[in-house]
Amino acid sequence: MTGFLTLLYKELLRFWKVGFQTVFAPVVSTLLYLMIFSHVLEDHVQAYPGVPYTVFLAPGLVMMAMLQNAFANSSSSLIQSKVSGNLVFILLSPLSYTDIFLAYVLASVIRGLAVGLGVYGVTVAFFDIPVHSPLWILAFALMGSAFLGSLGIIAGIWAEKFDQLAAFQNFVILPLTFLSGVFYTIKSLPAFWQGLSHLNPFFYMIDGFRYGFFKASDVSPFLSLGIVAAAFLAVSWLTLRMLRSGYKIRH
Amino acid sequence: MTIAIEVRQLRKHFGSVRALGGIDLDIRKGEFFALLGPNGAGKTTLINIIAGLALADSGSVRVMGYDVRSDYREARRTLGVVPQELVFDPFFTVRETLTIQSGYYGLKNNAGWIEEIIHNLDLDDKADANMRSLSGGMKRRVLVAQALVHKPPVIVLDEPTAGVDVELRQGLWRFIKQLNGNGHTIVLTTHYLDEAEALCSRVAMLKQGNIVALDSIKNLTNTLSGCMVRLRLTPDILPAPLQPLADNHEDGCHFLALEDYAQLENVLAALRAARTQVVEMQVLQPDLEEVFMKIMNTNQALEPPATAR
Ligand SMILES: Nc1ncnc2c1ncn2[C@@H]1O[C@H](COP(=O)(O)OP(=O)(O)OP(=O)(O)O)[C@@H](O)[C@H]1O
Numbered sequence: 377m378t379g380f381l382t383l384l385y386k387e388l389l390r391f392w393k394v395g396f397q398t399v400f401a402p403v404v405s406t407l408l409y410l411m412i413f414s415h416v417l418e419d420h421v422q423a424y425p426g427v428p429y430t431v432f433l434a435p436g437l438v439m440m441a442m443l444q445n446a447f448a449n450s451s452s453s454l455i456q457s458k459v460s461g462n463l464v465f466i467l468l469s470p471l472s473y474t475d476i477f478l479a480y481v482l483a484s485v486i487r488g489l490a491v492g493l494g495v496y497g498v499t500v501a502f503f504d505i506p507v508h509s510p511l512w513i514l515a516f517a518l519m520g521s522a523f524l525g526s527l528g529i530i531a532g533i534w535a536e537k538f539d540q541l542a543a544f545q546n547f548v549i550l551p552l553t554f555l556s557g558v559f560y561t562i563k564s565l566p567a568f569w570q571g572l573s574h575l576n577p578f579f580y581m582i583d584g585f586r587y588g589f590f591k592a593s594d595v596s597p598f599l600s601l602g603i604v605a606a607a608f609l610a611v612s613w614l615t616l617r618m619l620r621s622g623y624k625i626r627h
Numbered sequence: 628m629t630i631a632i633e634v635r636q637l638r639k640h641f642g643s644v645r646a647l648g649g650i651d652l653d654i655r656k657g658e659f660f661a662l663l664g665p666n667g668a669g670k671t672t673l674i675n676i677i678a679g680l681a682l683a684d685s686g687s688v689r690v691m692g693y694d695v696r697s698d699y700r701e702a703r704r705t706l707g708v709v710p711q712e713l714v715f716d717p718f719f720t721v722r723e724t725l726t727i728q729s730g731y732y733g734l735k736n737n738a739g740w741i742e743e744i745i746h747n748l749d750l751d752d753k754a755d756a757n758m759r760s761l762s763g764g765m766k767r768r769v770l771v772a773q774a775l776v777h778k779p780p781v782i783v784l785d786e787p788t789a790g791v792d793v794e795l796r797q798g799l800w801r802f803i804k805q806l807n808g809n810g811h812t813i814v815l816t817t818h819y820l821d822e823a824e825a826l827c828s829r830v831a832m833l834k835q836g837n838i839v840a841l842d843s844i845k846n847l848t849n850t851l852s853g854c855m856v857r858l859r860l861t862p863d864i865l866p867a868p869l870q871p872l873a874d875n876h877e878d879g880c881h882f883l884a885l886e887d888y889a890q891l892e893n894v895l896a897a898l899r900a901a902r903t904q905v906v907e908m909q910v911l912q913p914d915l916e917e918v919f920m921k922i923m924n925t926n927q928a929l930e931p932p933a934t935a936r
């Protein structure tokens with residue numbers, strides 16, 4: 377237990393020491409999104425009846441910021457440790473692969489929540505965002521961040537250089553978040569794209585998270601949570617397998 | 628159980644490069660042991676497999692009786708490794724680094740021992756400095772300190788004195804010798820053979836992934852019976868009867884290889900007979916370096932060359 381807690385502490389200390397770029401910067405950039413998109417689209421788009429576009433957009437952006445930062449935390453920590461070589465300190469220790477997995481995922485979740493709270497805190501200062509059910513909100517925030525934290529471990533282990541990690545981010549994470557319905561409800565999409573969106577786990581995270589605010593969603597939040605949980609389990613299983621086999625980290 | 632590290636038929640390839648070609652090695656508890664060999668011989672690869680940083684193709688390794696694959700947690704708990712590469716985590720200070728490392732081993736209230744290591748490795752002034760701000764030698768000391776945070780019974784040091792100043796080198800060895808005196812098993816690699824000769828009881832010499840010599844320093848130096856004589860002569864010509872003994876001629880000095888000290892008499896007699904004057908004379912004892920050079924050169928034909936070389 378001490379070993380796991382130490383690794384968690386080290387991971388938290390790592391992002392906290394550079395809190396300006398790991399927490400403050402994402403909060404600012406998310407607010408920029410919110411301002412620009414609401415300015416451009418406020419009068420043209422109405423996703424849910426009676427909900428102004430900016431208010432509709434806010435929870436999606438909070439979730440997107442959480443997911444991206446949860447991913448960034450584990451993946452950048454791992455790739456930095458690998459490239460600079462200090463991953464050996466963890467590899468030499470008796471930490472089990474589940475200890476390593478849990479510590480990295482939990483640190484990612486905490487970073488995700490910190491950024492999410494930051495974005496949410498500033499957003500509610502400007503806009504009136506309803507909260508229907510904190511429990512749903514929390515459930516999706518935790519599940520979503522954990523999923524991305526785990527995915528971040530996979531990317532961090534797989535990538536050998538920073539540009540490979542950037543490629544993973546640009547060609548996998550970014551399209552999946554942007555096509556998940558952060559900026560629209562997928563009901564507004566043509567049937568083909570709607571069908572495609574249903575294959576995207578990020579869609580269920582955003583949709584379920586938004587349900588917690590508006591009590592309105594494209595699919596049932598129970599279904600969404602089930603799918604997100606299943607996706608998390610699948611990714612966790614793969615991550616644990618990689619860690620156990622020493623794939624790309626024990627030569 | 629008297630074996631600290633037990634290596635059996637260990638093989639490792641990197642692509643087509645054979646790094647280890649079937650190593651068998653027992654390092655006893657309490658030994659001060661050196662792994663020697665030229666660059667690329669496989670020393671680090673062997674250490675990495677012992678530490679679990681690399682995975683062998685076949686064969687097995689046990690540390691204090693624990694298999695490094697199936698009992699990896701126990702094996703790693705008993706092992707402290709100083710890696711060859713100068714690595715550090717730029718986010719933390721020296722003390723943070725050591726406290727975190729100690730926590731990985733499940734140790735909570737370890738500040739006393741950590742302070743002791745910091746003091747023994749002369750890091751007191753730097754304890755709260757960021758790792759990034761340390762000089763290379765200082766970073767090396769922290770690496771040594773990190774390997775010792777959990778008081779491991781087996782300590783492996785991969786070139787711990789590379790890039791380290793004389794003072795620390797002596798301080799480091801004093802500390803390591805003290806640990807050895809307290810019962811810790813020490814394994815080190817170094818390219819400074821005088822260091823190995825002064826410290827170690829036994830050495831293994833590796834060449835192209837194979838052990839080509841494994842013995843006590845004493846036995847190894849004894850295999851080179853005889854001695855070497857260095858002579859400066861006027862005129863600078865080696866008399867004909869001594870030509871068969873000639874080993875080398877450099878900087879105006881002749882080197883003669885003798886089978887034993889008694890042969891010295893014949894040499895002097897031959898010089899007198901040739902009316903050659905001895906300006907300078909020195910008898911050289913065979914040392915580990917000489918043994919090393921000899922073994923590395925003579926075994927060339929014996930061992931099959933590593934593939935794809
Ligand atoms: N990760 C790796 N990938 C490919 N080849 C490797 C790797 N690690 C080591 N090798 C090769 O294995 C062989 C043994 O290398 P090793 O680092 O064990 O040598 P060494 O005895 O420690 O040398 P040195 O004295 O230079 O440290 C070398 O030919 C090296 O190029």
Ligand SMILES: [Mg+2]
Nearest residue numbers: 670671672711
């Ligand atoms: Mg080496």
